Amino acid sequence: MIRYIGRRLLLILPTIFVPLILVFLMLRLAPGDPAAQILGDQATPDQVAALRHDMGLDQPLVVQFVFWLKGVLTLHLGASFFFRQPVIDILPSYAFVTIQVALLALFIALVVGACAGVAAALKRDTPIDRGLVALAVLGLSLPEFWFALLLIFLFAVTWRIFPVAGYVAPSEGLVASFMTIALPAIALGLRQSALMTRMMRSSMLDVMSEPYIATARAQGLPERRVVLRYALRVAAAPFVTVAGLSASHLLSGAVAIELIFSLPGLGKLLIDAVGRRDYPVVEGAVLAIAIMLAILNLAIDLLYALLDPRVRLS
Amino acid sequence: MIRLAKAVSAAALLGSLSLPTMAADLRIATPQLPAALDPVVSTLGTNWLVAANACEGLYALDDNWQPQLMLAQSAAYDEAALTLTIKLRQGIKFHSGAPLAADDVVASLSRYRESAGTGAVLKALVASIVATAPDTVVLKLNAPTGVIPGLLTLTPASIMSKASVEGKSPSQPVANLDCTGPFKVTEFQPDRQAVLARFADYQPRGEPSSGAAGEKKALADRVIFLPQPEPSVRRDSVLTGAADIATTLPFDFYDAVKSSPAAVPLIVKDNQSLTMVFNTRKGPTANPKLRQAIYAALDMDPIMLAAEGNPDFYTLDPSWAPDRNSVWHTGAGAEKFGTANPERAKKLLAESGYKGETLRWLTSKDFYQQHYLPALTAQQQLEDYGIKIDLQVMPAAAFVQTRTDPDKFDIFSSFLPTYVDPVVIPYLNASYPGFWNDPRKEELVKKLATSTDRKARIDIWKQIQTLIYEETPYIKFGTEASFEALRKGVTGVTDSPAIGQAFFNVAPPTK
Numbered sequence: 095m096i097r098y099i100g101r102r103l104l105l106i107l108p109t110i111f112v113p114l115i116l117v118f119l120m121l122r123l124a125p126g127d128p129a130a131q132i133l134g135d136q137a138t139p140d141q142v143a144a145l146r147h148d149m150g151l152d153q154p155l156v157v158q159f160v161f162w163l164k165g166v167l168t169l170h171l172g173a174s175f176f177f178r179q180p181v182i183d184i185l186p187s188y189a190f191v192t193i194q195v196a197l198l199a200l201f202i203a204l205v206v207g208a209c210a211g212v213a214a215a216l217k218r219d220t221p222i223d224r225g226l227v228a229l230a231v232l233g234l235s236l237p238e239f240w241f242a243l244l245l246i247f248l249f250a251v252t253w254r255i256f257p258v259a260g261y262v263a264p265s266e267g268l269v270a271s272f273m274t275i276a277l278p279a280i281a282l283g284l285r286q287s288a289l290m291t292r293m294m295r296s297s298m299l300d301v302m303s304e305p306y307i308a309t310a311r312a313q314g315l316p317e318r319r320v321v322l323r324y325a326l327r328v329a330a331a332p333f334v335t336v337a338g339l340s341a342s343h344l345l346s347g348a349v350a351i352e353l354i355f356s357l358p359g360l361g362k363l364l365i366d367a368v369g370r371r372d373y374p375v376v377e378g379a380v381l382a383i384a385i386m387l388a389i390l391n392l393a394i395d396l397l398y399a400l401l402d403p404r405v406r407l408s
Numbered sequence: 409m410i411r412l413a414k415a416v417s418a419a420a421l422l423g424s425l426s427l428p429t430m431a432a433d434l435r436i437a438t439p440q441l442p443a444a445l446d447p448v449v450s451t452l453g454t455n456w457l458v459a460a461n462a463c464e465g466l467y468a469l470d471d472n473w474q475p476q477l478m479l480a481q482s483a484a485y486d487e488a489a490l491t492l493t494i495k496l497r498q499g500i501k502f503h504s505g506a507p508l509a510a511d512d513v514v515a516s517l518s519r520y521r522e523s524a525g526t527g528a529v530l531k532a533l534v535a536s537i538v539a540t541a542p543d544t545v546v547l548k549l550n551a552p553t554g555v556i557p558g559l560l561t562l563t564p565a566s567i568m569s570k571a572s573v574e575g576k577s578p579s580q581p582v583a584n585l586d587c588t589g590p591f592k593v594t595e596f597q598p599d600r601q602a603v604l605a606r607f608a609d610y611q612p613r614g615e616p617s618s619g620a621a622g623e624k625k626a627l628a629d630r631v632i633f634l635p636q637p638e639p640s641v642r643r644d645s646v647l648t649g650a651a652d653i654a655t656t657l658p659f660d661f662y663d664a665v666k667s668s669p670a671a672v673p674l675i676v677k678d679n680q681s682l683t684m685v686f687n688t689r690k691g692p693t694a695n696p697k698l699r700q701a702i703y704a705a706l707d708m709d710p711i712m713l714a715a716e717g718n719p720d721f722y723t724l725d726p727s728w729a730p731d732r733n734s735v736w737h738t739g740a741g742a743e744k745f746g747t748a749n750p751e752r753a754k755k756l757l758a759e760s761g762y763k764g765e766t767l768r769w770l771t772s773k774d775f776y777q778q779h780y781l782p783a784l785t786a787q788q789q790l791e792d793y794g795i796k797i798d799l800q801v802m803p804a805a806a807f808v809q810t811r812t813d814p815d816k817f818d819i820f821s822s823f824l825p826t827y828v829d830p831v832v833i834p835y836l837n838a839s840y841p842g843f844w845n846d847p848r849k850e851e852l853v854k855k856l857a858t859s860t861d862r863k864a865r866i867d868i869w870k871q872i873q874t875l876i877y878e879e880t881p882y883i884k885f886g887t888e889a890s891f892e893a894l895r896k897g898v899t900g901v902t903d904s905p906a907i908g909q910a911f912f913n914v915a916p917p918t919k
Contacts, residue, residue: 124806125802125805125806125809125810126803126805126806127809130808130809130812131805131808132449132450133450133451133524133525134451134452134455134525136451136524136525136526136832136834136837137524137525138524138528138839138840139839140839141524141525141528142524142812145524145579148579174443176444177443177444177598178580178581188599243640246640246641246644250644250648251644251648254648258641258645258648258650259634259636259641259644259650260600260601260634260636260650261600353637354638354641355641356634356638356641358597358598358599358600362599362637363599366599369774369803369804369805370443370805371805
């Protein structure tokens, strides 16, 4: 097990470095100059050139790459061109917000998806099944930002239960913090729950037709025990794989959601940094997201083995 | 279900109780917050938002865009108009508690004059800035000029304590704003909020308020800026009472705000000009005849209507200083502005030798739709005359860089607000994208910079505007308003573009 984890951790390195190198190149090859962004409209070309020199952006690309690579390997990600703070100091607070929202969204997606999927499977071909499947198709067809705007209209503007936008850190009040991330998490989680509903339904239908389920029933076990103890555990294994994929979707979907709800998360930071051509922040944010996804995938693999005894980690 | 609803309501109540707001907080939903507080590091006005409320300069702009004394008690030129002596007001304190002294002014302005944009204009005009007494600063000028007071009204020319700016280059932002304004920054998190609290030791001037000049009162205990990039969220924040003011709203929301019992709309008329700028250095548009033909071909009303959606939100006004209250507002040089002249357009097009080349028009939707929509409508109008336009829509960062290369564009979309002094209008700078470098213009701008008589300066500006309409290096479509939503009960907000983004003298609703 430990050897397996060690080997997977080594495999994470190329998973992280390949996108990082691509991002480094794309940022510098795409049009857009950080110095011009910083100085603004009224700066003369000479003033922009002087700032580019100060920032080292007039160095050949190879030289910039060597400095950047050295920085990444030593975890010196540089300082933001705009915030003028080390990237390593900026990222944690933004990542915390994104993780907070993504975890709550994942929890919503898992609970709703599992319950709806199991219910649809157990009530196969009934109006309940058809209704849940129709809702799942609808959920998958609608983008997160649409859900977000609908939720704001209903729960923030019409019924005034949640705030329209903004973020309160848990240190400033747990309830207030929850209220600020609830709608974004629901907007993110609902769509993923639609995917999980379909997956769980299909998985449960497969498992429920297995001979061992028929055997369990023949032995007179209560249906509740058959479903919860024998069917659900096996059906949950592919569900967990989908949950892992969903988690990565949640991180990317968080970009739009963070913009709409004005959440200071990694997605918003990344979008702003790309717009401003704040290279160190973009690279740092991509690194943080890549690490989070790699660790998440590892965790999912480990969980998979725990759920399905047939899977052996080697 | 009822229990669940009660639980949710209780949670909501608890949540709202825990939110960091006070009865006298003025909460302003704004599209973005600057990444750094320091106004010196950027020439973009959007980056001056916080500083405009926390800092003051030696001068401030009144509603007529005229510089009035602010931190200065008096200012006088010598007989040759080569020395400007400024006496400072007594008893002024910085937010840190330190008293304002001439050394602070020298440190702040010396740093400002090394910065990009208007700082460089100050550097070109001023030979030295020295403190001759604890309350006296002397600016030695390279030549007589009437521009200095106007430059010193700009937010980057704010006076900060010497201790806070010492050792900081103009590209290194200060950690916090140690200024003298009615509010002081108590919290700043770039993507969350900026909180400014009333500065108890603030010393207001005695003159009546006008624009950013005169008496300033911190009527709110705190001013809280909340960055909300999504316009509908800013609107909803005001409609639900989560914010008191929502800035920079699209006009599409006007009816929703007007019909709401919780909010009132505020239209700031004559806010800025929507424009197109030609590449006058290279390509087909280097030919003035083609530029003039394009101007004659354009019917401005449909263009502005497409941009704003409602005739109440724009005017067809020819002045390149769009605020009618500005002393620089003039119709000089523009005859029958706004109406197309097809005969003249065809004649000029024929004279220009235009052979059907495709003109590359750069635009971006990142700034706001008002960049893109006028370009789209103008493109349709020009195609009726056989003028081919390749509308290139690109991200803001790419737009800003591409237009610096005269080989890569013929036209780009732009906008222009009213400036304190025409000398600082970026379009007039020959190195600004568009690169208009006409000896007559250069001579007039030089005269404008070195003239001290106000009436004479206004006359020179009229000549410059006339030349702009003759040579057509840029075209103005019209003047657009801006739109804000105010929560019912908010008082003191004015519709003067001169006050900019300042929120002193504004009170939140009383409970």
